[in-house]
Amino acid sequence: MFQHITVLFSFVFAIPLTHMLFCVSKLILARDRVRFSGLHALWCKFPR
Numbered sequence: 001m002f003q004h005i006t007v008l009f010s011f012v013f014a015i016p017l018t019h020m021l022f023c024v025s026k027l028i029l030a031r032d033r034v035r036f037s038g039l040h041a042l043w044c045k046f047p048r
Contacts, residue, residue: 027034
């Protein structure tokens with residue numbers, strides 16, 4: 001039973017991590033058109 005829960009949690013964490021890395025790679029590829037904003041990064045980190 002514990003192994004099934006561990007596998008479920010690994011999928012729950014892997015999907016958002018994959019999405020985040022994909023978005024970061026797109027930002028790196030578009031770095032000539034994108035300007036980094038520390039304030040926006042903090043806002044994304046703590047949305048509420």
